[in-house]
Amino acid sequence: MKDMSEFPAESIRVPSTQEAEAQANRERRERRAVLEAILYVTEDPLTIEQLALGLEWPKAEVEELLAALEAEHQRPERGVEVRAVAGGYRIATKPEHHEAVRLFVKFLKPPLKLSLPALETLAVIAYKQPITLPEIQEIRGVHAAGVIRTLLDRKLITTAGRKAVVGRPILYKTTREFLLQFGLNELNELPTLKEFEELSRAALGEAEAAAAPAAGPERMAQD
Known part of the structure; x- marks a missing residue:
């Protein structure tokens, strides 16, 4: 050395x-x-x-x-x-940009024309997926089978297998069409529940959304 x-x-x-x-x-x-x-x-x-x-x-x-x-x-x-x-x-x-984001999303896509129950159910699925119909109904407190069929027809949700519990109920999750309609690239870009409500109002249409405030996301946030 x-x-x-x-x-x-x-x-x-x-x-x-x-x-x-x-x-x-x-x-x-x-x-x-x-x-x-x-x-x-x-x-x-x-x-x-x-x-x-x-x-x-x-x-x-x-x-x-x-x-x-x-x-x-x-x-x-x-x-x-x-x-x-x-x-x-x-x-x-940032909160000060929420309105601009809402208007831009509304400009990009035609309204979804969803009913308020359908929008509430979609919010539950988006944040709790994969989730079964009984679980959705427990969160929302109302029957949701008809709404699920509507969301399936609109290709906003799809099936995701069956849950390994008694009865093996079908699991549901959101689709790529859901991402496109709400201006998201991936599910991890989902906004907060409050922001989701604002984007949803743009998709639903201001008049219909203002007539009856959504209760589903608020109930879901408490669970």
Whole structure:
């Protein structure tokens, strides 16, 4: 093994403090981007503990990165924000942009012309899928067999096998047509229940929606 003294001093280069700080900043920005991507694609709010465990990062670092993301998304030019919800964090559209989003979605697609019961049932399926007819009826408190047939005919829902319980009831889930009608790429882009109601009113038509406020999503949120 050669003695290090044999090498010229200029050939042994130690990164400067400035270079080390620059590298640390790059790694921090990369981790912040990873965290943002995970919050974006995840359906449910994620806790700091879940993020730290799943990413194998220290909790203190996750907290620091979340704070940085929250501050970054508070800038007025950002349309979404990192929101603390039910003890966790998720990315959601800013309230001040909800009306613009609603109008744009209404402009893109023709109204679904769904009845209020059909819209309520669709909301239950969207957030609880896969779900059976008895489970839907338990949440809504009314019979839903006819509404299910309507949603199947409109290709907004489809069957998803049978549940392994007594009677083996059919499971239902939403379809690609549902995603198209509500301007979503994937199910993990489902908005909050309040935002879903706003988008639903655009699909249903303002006059009919205003006549009787939806009760299904509110009941579902309590279950």
